[in-house]
Amino acid sequence: MSGFWRRLRAATWARSLEFIRDKSAVGWNVIFPVLLVVGLAYVFSGPGQPMFKVAVVAPEGAALDASLHPFLATPQVQFYREARAADAVHKVQLQRIDMLLDFTATPARYWVNEQSPKGKLLEQLLRGAGGAALQRQATQGAEVRYVDWVTPGVLGMNMMFGCLFGIGYVIVRYRKNGYLKRLNATPLRAFEFLLAQLLSRLVLIVLVNVAVFGACRALLHLRMEGSYWNLLLLTVAANFCMIAMGLVVSARLSSEELAGGILNVISTPMMVMCGVFFSIDGAPHALQIAAQLLPLTHLINGARAVMLDGAGFTQILPNLAALAAMSVVYLTLGAALFKWRQS
Amino acid sequence: MPPVLQAIELVKQYPKVRAVDGVSFEVREGTCFGLLGPNGAGKSTTIEMLEGLLKPSSGQVLFRGAPLGGHYRERVGIQFQNTALQEHLTTRENLRFFSALYPKRRTLDELVRLCRLEEFLDRDTSKLSGGQRQRLLLAIALVNEPEVLFLDEPTTGLDPQARRNFWDLVQGVKAQGKTIVLTTHYMEEAYLLCDEIVIVDHGRIIAGGSPASLLAQHFDDSVLELPTAEVRKLGAGVEFKEKGELAEIHTADLNGVIARLLGAGASLAQLRIRPRTLEDLFLELTGRELRA
Numbered sequence: 001m002s003g004f005w006r007r008l009r010a011a012t013w014a015r016s017l018e019f020i021r022d023k024s025a026v027g028w029n030v031i032f033p034v035l036l037v038v039g040l041a042y043v044f045s046g047p048g049q050p051m052f053k054v055a056v057v058a059p060e061g062a063a064l065d066a067s068l069h070p071f072l073a074t075p076q077v078q079f080y081r082e083a084r085a086a087d088a089v090h091k092v093q094l095q096r097i098d099m100l101l102d103f104t105a106t107p108a109r110y111w112v113n114e115q116s117p118k119g120k121l122l123e124q125l126l127r128g129a130g131g132a133a134l135q136r137q138a139t140q141g142a143e144v145r146y147v148d149w150v151t152p153g154v155l156g157m158n159m160m161f162g163c164l165f166g167i168g169y170v171i172v173r174y175r176k177n178g179y180l181k182r183l184n185a186t187p188l189r190a191f192e193f194l195l196a197q198l199l200s201r202l203v204l205i206v207l208v209n210v211a212v213f214g215a216c217r218a219l220l221h222l223r224m225e226g227s228y229w230n231l232l233l234l235t236v237a238a239n240f241c242m243i244a245m246g247l248v249v250s251a252r253l254s255s256e257e258l259a260g261g262i263l264n265v266i267s268t269p270m271m272v273m274c275g276v277f278f279s280i281d282g283a284p285h286a287l288q289i290a291a292q293l294l295p296l297t298h299l300i301n302g303a304r305a306v307m308l309d310g311a312g313f314t315q316i317l318p319n320l321a322a323l324a325a326m327s328v329v330y331l332t333l334g335a336a337l338f339k340w341r342q343s
Numbered sequence: 344m345p346p347v348l349q350a351i352e353l354v355k356q357y358p359k360v361r362a363v364d365g366v367s368f369e370v371r372e373g374t375c376f377g378l379l380g381p382n383g384a385g386k387s388t389t390i391e392m393l394e395g396l397l398k399p400s401s402g403q404v405l406f407r408g409a410p411l412g413g414h415y416r417e418r419v420g421i422q423f424q425n426t427a428l429q430e431h432l433t434t435r436e437n438l439r440f441f442s443a444l445y446p447k448r449r450t451l452d453e454l455v456r457l458c459r460l461e462e463f464l465d466r467d468t469s470k471l472s473g474g475q476r477q478r479l480l481l482a483i484a485l486v487n488e489p490e491v492l493f494l495d496e497p498t499t500g501l502d503p504q505a506r507r508n509f510w511d512l513v514q515g516v517k518a519q520g521k522t523i524v525l526t527t528h529y530m531e532e533a534y535l536l537c538d539e540i541v542i543v544d545h546g547r548i549i550a551g552g553s554p555a556s557l558l559a560q561h562f563d564d565s566v567l568e569l570p571t572a573e574v575r576k577l578g579a580g581v582e583f584k585e586k587g588e589l590a591e592i593h594t595a596d597l598n599g600v601i602a603r604l605l606g607a608g609a610s611l612a613q614l615r616i617r618p619r620t621l622e623d624l625f626l627e628l629t630g631r632e633l634r635a
Contacts, residue, residue, distance in 0.1 A: 003446060010443030014429055014436070021431035177427035185396060185421040186444040187414075 007188050011196030015170075019204060029166075029204070033158050033212040040147060040154065040220060051146065052122055055082040055092075057102040068103060071129040077122070085109075098122050148223040151216055152303035153276035155209060159235070160270060160296050162205045163242035164249070164263050167197055171250035172259040175342060184340035191335050198243045198331075205239050206232075225310030231303060234316055237323040238299035244327050245295065247334030254342040270296045298322050345408035347372050347491055347522045348393060353402035355388050355546075362388040364546035365402070370491075370539075375513075375523040377537035379530065379621060385546035386526040387424065390495050393524060394421055406491075417445055420489030422480045424496040428468050434479050435464050438486060445487035458482040458512055474505030481512060492516060494525045498532060510535055530621035542625060549628050554621060561627060562619040564595040573609040 019025060056064050056072070056079050064081060066073035082088040085102040092100050092111045098118045100111040110126065112119040174180045183193060210232070216222055249266065253259045273287060274296035291297045302319035305311035346369040355363040363385045370376040378386040391397040393404055395411045404411055406418075428437055435451070438460075442448045455461055458478045463471055471479065477497060484492055494513070498506040506529075513536055517523060527533050533540050534554045541551040550557055574583050574590040581603070583590040594600045597616065604611060 007444050010440050014432060014440040017436065018429045018431050174427075178423065178425050179427045179429065181396070182421075182423060182426045182428075185394065185416065185423075186441065187416050187446075188444050 003187070004192060007192050008196050008199075011188060011193055012200045015197055015200040016204065019200065029162060029208055033155070033208065034215070036154055036158060036212075040151060040216070052077040052099070052118060053097045054079050054099045054101060054122065055088040055097050056080065057082050057085045057088070057100070057104050059104055062103070069101075069108075069129075071101075071126050074125055074129065077125075085111075092119070099126070147220050148308060149304065150277060151220065151222055152307060153274075153300050155213060155216070156238070156274070156296055156300045156303065157271055157276045158212075159205055159209055159239055159299070160242055160267060162208075163201065163239055164246040164267055165260075166205070167201050167243050167246035168250040168259050168263050169256060171197065171247070172253050172256050175250075175254045175340070176256070178341075180340045190338045190340070194247055194331070194335055194338065198240065198247065201243050202236065202239050205243075206236055209235065222307065224307050226306035226312065230311075230313055230316060231306050233313075234299060234302045234306065234319060234323075237320050237327070238295050238302075241295040241323045241327040241330065242299075244330035244334060248330050248337065251334050251337035252339050270294050273297070274300055276300065292322070293326075295323055295326055345405075346370055347407060348376075348524070349403075349405040349408075350389070350393060351403045351405065353389060353392055353404070354400045355385075355392065355397065356400040362546055363392070363399075366541075366543070366546070366548055367402075368541050368548065368551060370522060370524055372522055373520045374538040375517055375525060375536050377533040377540040378524070378526040378543055379528070379533045379537075379540050379625075380526075380543035381528055381625075384543045386528075386543055387495055388546075389543065390493055390524060390526050394419065394493050396421075417447065417487060418489060419491045419493060420484035420487060421493045422477075422484040422495065422497055424499060426480055428479075430469060431467060433465050433467055434460055434471070437468055437479065438482060441483045442486045447487055449486055449488050454482045454485060457485065457515060459508075472505070473501050474508060477501060477505070477509055478512065481509070481516075485516070489521070491522045491524060494523065496526055496528070498527070498529065506532070530625070534621055540621070542621070542628065544625075544629050550624065557624060558619050558621070561624055564593050564619065565597055566617050566619065566623070567592040567594065567597070567600060568615040568617070569604070569609070569611070570613055573604070573611075573613075576607040576609045577603060578607070 054077055056068075058064060058068060058081060062068050064072055064079045072079055082100070085100060085105070088097065088100045089111055092098075092113050098112075098116065099122045102109045102111075110123075112123050114120075171180075174183075180193075217224065245266070246263070249262050250259060253262070273291045274294055275291070276296075298319040302311075302316040305315060305319075348370040350366055350368050353363050353366045354361070366385070366389055368376075378389060380386050388397065392399050395404070395415050406412075406415060429440075432440070438451055438454060442451070455464060458481050460475075460478060460482060463475050463479075468476070468479065481494075481497070484494075497513075498509050501509065510532065513523065513525075517536070523536075525533070525536060537554060539551070539553055540557070541548045542557075543549070550561075552560065568589050568591055570588060571583075571585055571590040574581070574592065581592060581600070583592045592600055601611070601614075
């Protein structure tokens with residue numbers, strides 16, 4: 001075995017043993033995702049949340065049912081009352097609701113967001129309410145529940161925290177307590193050390209999340225249209241990239257407090273910008289472009305495409321390519337900036 | 344044959360302090376070379392330049408007559424003053440890990456025997472005592488059968504018993520013909536282990552040679568220690584230094600001084616006579632205590 005592989009294997013093995021034997025860390029890394037799954041299962045148990053949300057401005061005293069308009073009898077759509085159309089239009093713009101109906105105007109009007117696929121689908125339903133052909137579309141649309149949509153986001157977010165904090169804190173701690181200085185006195189190269197940390201973390205995170213995904217799928221009956229292998233490939237690529245991102249942050253720091261602060265500054269916007277809980281389709285264009293520069297966006301979008309739309313390898317190839325390119329940049333930067341000792 | 348290591352006019356300048364200021368010396372094959380000095384004297388900075396971990400601001404380190412090359416780290420072993428190890432790994436696992444980083448390796452059995460690791464070989468390293476930990480760190484420094492072993496303040500913080508046990512181990516390593524470079528602020532450690540020393544203060548070498556020759560060169564007397572009250576009975580004419588309740592008389596004429604003390608009616612019940620030490624030498628050269 002060449003020196004490179006021997007050293008890489010030894011460093012990966014040592015780090016993995018350290019992690020596996022750290023009961024509190026393992027506990028947290030397993031328990032947190034399980035809590036997430038249980039939480040999701042609880043929130044989305046029962047008959048299921050409606051997929052669509054429609055605001056209705058109706059004359060006083062009128063019930064929100066088919067007597068007002070046949071469309072209001074559509075199943076899997078939550079109709080709720082708004083007092084004034086002007087207040088609700090903004091919610092349509094932000095895609096917080098899928099459609100707004102106003103029966104107080106003459107003629108009755110509706111608002112839909114041109115950029116929202118759900119809004120467009122609803123529009124079709126509205127136009128064809130009562131028609132046999134369009135009823136079929138309504139059934140198809142109702143199968144995509146919010147839980148199917150949000151689970152890739154929640155698991156992606158969990159992996160992001162595991163990658164960034166898991167690698168960042170460990171390396172900063174090693175630097176602070178002098179362990180890195182000791183390793184620097186051996187033939188182990190910076191790149192080999194970093195790659196070992198990355199591989200060890202990658203294997204552990206992917207294994208834990210495969211188990212969590214399995215549990216989610218079983219408990220929540222998640223929709224899975226595409227290939228598991230594509231999903232796994234995407235997960236490995238995204239985790240590799242996010243761990244490499246953590247390596248950049250930890251390249252020089254020797255204060256855990258500062259590292260924690262910086263990691264929070266990175267992870268919090270990622271959580272918001274990458275569409276974990278809400279679609280960013282309606283967000284400003286600049287924000288959407290910025291989101292394309294974040295690995296979590298490509299993981300979540302790719303995973304949703306595979307799971308919900310049955311996207312194949314070629315369809316997620318742009319996500320994989322972006323993740324690979326970002327990985328190269330982060331890994332190169334991390335190795336170039338890396339310092340063995342405190343300055 | 345060139346010396347194993349040569350330090351030539353080494354300087355390490357930090358923004359606000361010159362930690363090492365033009366240090367030169369040679370380390371011969373198979374000897375134990377000591378850098379002796381108080382905390383902050385520049386010993387650790389000097390040894391880190393010799394280890395190849397710190398780049399000198401100017402000057403050069405030569406290994407067997409040539410600048411330190413890419414494979415230098417495979418040929419030396421280092422024990423730092425403060426080193427953490429990976430948590431949750433046993434002594435055996437740590438040794439295996441560090442062994443795997445080197446192309447040339449000692450067997451685990453040899454290391455265990457040499458550094459007396461048998462009793463805690465399968466113990467988590469976080470549960471080792473200070474002395475056991477230093478023995479493991481010494482074993483790690485020896486995993487690659489190094490040509491030069493660097494020990495940076497290896498016994499700082501150990502209790503006297505653990506320190507003596509560690510000295511035994513180092514003497515065992517020395518007996519195998521290894522070249523050792525040691526930093527310490529314990530003069531007893533330097534005197535016992537080192538064939539040659541340099542005394543460092545404020546980043547400069549203030550004296551160098553074998554411990555015995557240095558002492559012979561600077562002193563021809565011995566030290567008598569007595570309670571100050573007894574020494575005062577001699578009256579004027581005898582110089583002494585007060586150290587708390589004890590007084591020290593430095594003299595080359597032991598018999599004469601003892602006769603005068605008896606003549607003056609002083610009690611010799613608490614008399615101690617000791618030879619000059621490196622600590623005395625440091626005080627003589629700098630006017631300060633070594634461990635002040």
